[in-house]
Amino acid sequence: MIKVGIVGGTGYTGVELLRLLARHPEVKLTAVTSRKEEGMPVAEMYPSLRGWVDIAFSDPAKADLKQCDVVFFATPNGIAMSQAQALLDAGVKVIDLAADYRIKDVSTWEHWYGMQHASPGLIAEAVYGLPEINREQIRQARLIANPGCYPTAVQLGFLPLIEAGIIDTSHLIADCKSGVSGAGRKAEVHALFAEAGDNFKAYGVAGHRHLPEIRQGLARVAGHEVGLTFVPHLTPLIRGIHATLYARLNKPADIQALYEQRYANEQFVDVLPAGSHPETRSVRGANVCRIAVHQPQGGDTVVILSVIDNLVKGAAGQALQNMNILFGLDERAGLDVVPLLP
Ligand SMILES: NC(=O)C1=CN([C@@H]2O[C@H](COP(=O)(O)OP(=O)(O)OC[C@H]3O[C@@H](n4cnc5c(N)ncnc54)[C@H](OP(=O)(O)O)[C@@H]3O)[C@@H](O)[C@H]2O)C=CC1
Numbered sequence: 001m002i003k004v005g006i007v008g009g010t011g012y013t014g015v016e017l018l019r020l021l022a023r024h025p026e027v028k029l030t031a032v033t034s035r036k037e038e039g040m041p042v043a044e045m046y047p048s049l050r051g052w053v054d055i056a057f058s059d060p061a062k063a064d065l066k067q068c069d070v071v072f073f074a075t076p077n078g079i080a081m082s083q084a085q086a087l088l089d090a091g092v093k094v095i096d097l098a099a100d101y102r103i104k105d106v107s108t109w110e111h112w113y114g115m116q117h118a119s120p121g122l123i124a125e126a127v128y129g130l131p132e133i134n135r136e137q138i139r140q141a142r143l144i145a146n147p148g149c150y151p152t153a154v155q156l157g158f159l160p161l162i163e164a165g166i167i168d169t170s171h172l173i174a175d176c177k178s179g180v181s182g183a184g185r186k187a188e189v190h191a192l193f194a195e196a197g198d199n200f201k202a203y204g205v206a207g208h209r210h211l212p213e214i215r216q217g218l219a220r221v222a223g224h225e226v227g228l229t230f231v232p233h234l235t236p237l238i239r240g241i242h243a244t245l246y247a248r249l250n251k252p253a254d255i256q257a258l259y260e261q262r263y264a265n266e267q268f269v270d271v272l273p274a275g276s277h278p279e280t281r282s283v284r285g286a287n288v289c290r291i292a293v294h295q296p297q298g299g300d301t302v303v304i305l306s307v308i309d310n311l312v313k314g315a316a317g318q319a320l321q322n323m324n325i326l327f328g329l330d331e332r333a334g335l336d337v338v339p340l341l342p
């Protein structure tokens with residue numbers, strides 16, 4: 001059995017990891033931390049996990065994480081970067097759901113995240129955990145930088161077009177909407193029911209910290225810098241991201257066939273029939289990205305619709321997919337979940 005630790009088990013991505021790991025056949029949950037809830041049984045805080053998870057939260061400073069085979073950091077940005085080295089030295093693999101190791105250029109990271117990096121020496125080694133691009137490197141990794149939620153939806157949406165070299169990569173547009181759980185469980189005014197409910201707004205138009213992450217990923221695939229306008233919006237959903245992506249074709253192509261072929265062997269990317277409009281509720285609770293491809297009026301503008309559950313393919317599910325790859329397990333282990341309707 002793989003001994004698993006979670007730092008930050010009370011947050012939305014932490015409890016989502018617990019939900020998925022509870023059904024994983026090869027996992028023994030060894031430590032789940034919370035500074036505020038030390039000693040409280042997990043199932044007392046989250047009754048949905050009664051009968052599934054039978055350990056209590058421990059203080060991260062006291063938890064013996066070095067006895068684990070893998071530790072997930074479901075913590076705010078800037079936590080894993082101070083603790084990863086000691087765990088790696090003890091032979092523990094680390095999967096960070098935050099952004100500490102996502103950006104390869106440390107000064108870019110420090111600019112967007114507003115703090116000094118505590119372990120810049122590990123950034124080069126960290127593997128960006130988007131399996132649909134980096135599966136082979138993930139297999140060999142000790143340290144995984146799990147992608148952000150918007151970056152997952154946007155990169156999977158643009159990837160086939162960029163790989164095929166058939167679009168103008170200098171003017172990409174990603175118009176994205178997120179549910180409120182994307183902001184985490186901590187109390188914040190903009191996430192209050194009376195603020196976020198029955199309301200819809202853009203934010204971060206001048207610059208969002210996912211912009212450099214998406215640009216870096218797409219540039220790697222393109223082999224050169226890309227121009228991207230990224231506009232996130234907050235919607236009155238709890239879960240879900242809907243990304244509407246625009247690009248200009250520079251040569252004619254059968255886009256539907258391109259996407260179907262690119263993702264034919266990907267278990268967690270579903271290319272819908274031509275003309276479809278994917279809904280966020282069609283992925284709720286499941287580790288899947290559903291994509292539909294459009295070329296309105298047969299013109300040269302391609303519109304890609306990409307939906308994920310921000311907490312699953314956008315965070316905890318993808319982290320578990322990465323764990324399965326790291327340990328040579330069936331990639332679907334613990335992830336064979338049917339989306340929840342309505
Ligand atoms: N929500 C989402 O859709 C997504 C989130 N992410 C990223 O995943 C990470 C977790 O997000 P989310 O679950 O939403 O966050 P939450 O705010 O919901 O939870 C954060 C967790 O971290 C713990 N924590 C906070 N500060 C510290 C600390 N200094 N040391 C140890 N533990 C700490 C908290 O518990 P306590 O304070 O009791 O210790 C809590 O369990 C973030 O980096 C986020 O950016 C990535 C993709 C999507």
Ligand SMILES: CC(=O)N[C@@H](CCC(=O)OP(=O)(O)O)C(=O)O
Pocket residue numbers: 097098099147148149150178179180181182183184210232234
């Ligand atoms: C709705 C909302 O607030 N979303 C968050 C992004 C989600 C997130 O947690 O960011 P990471 O994926 O980088 O960890 C935001 O815009 O800051």
